[in-house]
Amino acid sequence: MSETILIADDHPLFRQALALAVSNVAPNARVIEAGTLASAAKAAAEAGDLKLITLDLKMPGAIGYSGIALLHAEKPSVPILVVSSAEGAMVADEARAFGAVGFLRKDADLVRIEDAIRAALGGTAPAGAATEPVDKVRREVAGLTPTQLKVLLAVLDGKLNKQIAFDLGMSEATVKAHMTAIMRKLDVQNRTQAALVARSLGLDLAN
Template identity: 40%
Template sequence: MVAPAFPAFAKALVIDDHPLFCDALSMTLRAFVGVAEVESADRLDAALERIDAGARPDVILLDLNLPDVDGIEGLVQLRQAARGVPVLVVSSLADARVISAALRAGAAGFIPKHSPREVFRAAFEAVAAGRRFTPENYEAPDEGGPATPHEDAAARLALLTRQQARILQLICEGRLNKQIAYDLSIAETTVKAHVTAIMRKLGVQSRTQAVLLAKQASFASLLPENTNPA
């Protein structure tokens, strides 16, 4: 075991539903990056429950494609819950539009999933120095040009609080206000107030428009045609 290379990152939380990858990544983080403690969760909800229960990792590594959430929405919810903990996206989807959307939604960096261990170390070095990390061959879109619909959707979703993001997820699943109130153990009037705030922040006039905008941040809209997410 090496001495921690980055003392600020003594504890890491890996959120990924592939056990073998989690094991391999944990070994890399401990032996090559110097992270002393690595925990894992196979779903976003499981990770959020740990954070709610008091878990406080120093850094989080997130796969965007999870069983209970798809695309940028999970990153938005996680950042709201983690309250300042840097989130590194680790994904097999290294399309420039996916990377750009993740960065716009507040990711501390983006690491292609099967990168060599040197890349993971470089990512931690960048984050420790206060910089965002991107793959070597990533070409950022023209900052002077207009945001794409995907980037715009990610930026709007990032405005939501954690509770609002959770309610939007339930709306996308077809839940009515009464059902959402039951699921979250809150008053239906509170749900209505949140829905109003969600639509205002997203700049939409209806629940249907809110769902459509959320889908703009999904993998289906971020990837080129005829590309299947892995």
């Protein structure tokens, strides 16, 4: 059976390097490349045989860990392997908390990247992956639908319902319905509290 692997990274040369690693591990796989979060989400939604996503956190359209959350919402059963230059002791744990199966820095050697890809395709977490359960709020954020995440990210960006409705091609009533669902899932009373919760989880970390 053919399988598709999505490489989401805004640097063409690094996408090429990851494609090489993929070809070494899964030579028959079809590789799709995406340079923005929007194109990655579209590709993930349209690929019926998607087996793995490799993701850079610092992509156009991504805010903090929102790329993981959005792609995980699009394809919850598809493993996401983060390969990023993002720094900080907590970044790997946070990436896994939002749905990634593993985290590698971009300066990892080709062998380590290939091993991580092989492990993810085999249905196991790469070496060093966290196994402890994430806290309830992170689980709820990770469980938001793609549209709910887009609405929440727009709220973080300071947009009003009218602007969000225009950007996402929906009515203001639909935006309000999504916000109601988001607030219920996050157990908050208003959009300001929802934004504070999202910020506390790193969804608006500076790129």
